[in-house]
Amino acid sequence: MASHHPRPIFESRLDRRTLLRGLGGGAAALAAAPLLAACSGGPAPAAAGANATSLGSGLSDPVPRSAVQAMVDAFKAKSGATVKMNVMPRAQLVDNISSYLQSNPEDVITWYAGYKMRYYAAKGLLAPVDDVWEKIGGNFSEGITKASEGEDGHKYFVPNYNYPWGFYYRKSLWAERGYEVPATFDAFLSLCVQMKKDGLIPIAFADKDGWPAMGTFDYINMRTNGYQFHLDLCAHKESWDQQKVKDVFDNWKALLPYQDPAALGATWQEGARSMTGKKSGMYLIGAFIAQDVTDKEILADLDFFPFPAIAVEGTDAIEAPIDGFVLSKRAASNKTAKDMVAFFGTGAGQDAYAAKDSSNMQTAKDANTSSFSELNKKGAEAIAGAKFISQFFDRDALPAMANNVMIPALQGFIKDGTIDTRTIEAQATSLYAAE
Known part of the structure; x- marks a missing residue:
């Protein structure tokens, strides 16, 4: 919502917003790709065995920014992986998401459940994460599981938290x-x-x-x-x-x-x-x-x-919108990227987030809610x-x-x-x- 909100920052909204926002693909979005080059800058997909990945985050307000960083730090400590982060204002990510996904996106991206996820999955711009869900599926309710599926029945989303x-x-x-x-x-x-x-x-x-x-x-x-x-x-x-x-x-x-x-x-x-x-x-x-x-x-x-x-x-x-993570299409074969989103779907990952941002509610069943x-x-x-x-x-x-x-x-x-x-x-x- 949300973010909602989703707790957007819109100070970077330029005249381009009227041209780019909400575009689902096609010529207009492709024409915007040069403009997005400065917005993304993700590394090339990690080579086999490189144990490296990247995360693009639109959670740039101080509290959620520190919370995502805590999740990443916890994953790095657990896995020894290298994670490059690109934090941008939410408006920059949301307004330009189509051209971002078609240009040079990070492997893992903060995103949302609902049509907003299914739409880009149907466009072929996201990688399915069914193999991740084989590991974490028992950690989520039926409603949240359903909210993580694309129109084709494959999973494209790993939930982090939701909020009423x-x-x-x-x-x-x-x-x-x-x-x-x-x-x-x-x-x-x-x-x-x-x-x-x-x-x-x-x-x-x-x-x-x-x-x-x-x-x-x-x-x-x-x-x-x-x-x-x-x-x-x-x-x-x-x-x-x-x-x-x-x-x-x-x-x-x-x-x-x-x-x-x-x-x-x-x-x-x-x-x-x-x-x-x-x-x-x-x-x-x-x-x-x-x-x-x-x-x-x-x-x-x-x-x-x-x-x-x-x-x-x-x-x-x-x-009660659900916020979480998606995998860009180019990261489909990056094991480290999938390991990272799998970790984000555990209580340990979500508790690391919640320790910095207690305003939202973890979605994983094994998360610690004692400090609610x-x-x-x-x-x-x-x-x-x-x-x-x-x-x-x-x-x-x-x-x-x-x-x-x-x-x-x-x-x-x-x-x-x-x-x-x-x-x-x-x-x-x-x-x-x-x-």
């Missing part, structure tokens, strides 16, 4: 003001009215980078129309120009007066600080919010609740208790649909409350027909 999205808030503020967790959308709206009367921004909101608003859309869509509709809409098996989609935006429109009016100029970190600083009452974001909270007292004061029920399925569906914070325990329970687990919109949908269509459409909606579902459907029809 929900409304985060300061317990002390809520206790002071007498606020109660709302179970229904009507109760939620009433809470927003009260918060506004109390001089708070009810909902911290930040969408400068485009992706955070997708989390709000996903939840309102699932709560209004159900989890299956979310999947079918993302896959364009459902039309965007229909009443069910308009209902989503009508429900969201009721929230607009209570969202931070400065949202389009704020990063997710700034949204987090609005909530932790008690300027806002709550914030719909992923568990990675804990990465931005350095004060232990504030961290201990955080709690969260699921997006309240609207029309269908209650709160059975939860947005109360917030993490609550998140893990929410994921375990969910009947349906969605990936973030930009992972469940065609990349170009998420980046080229949804980001401007949602930002326009946030700005003035209007949405043109007919135009969105025309764009979706064109994009998906080109596949």
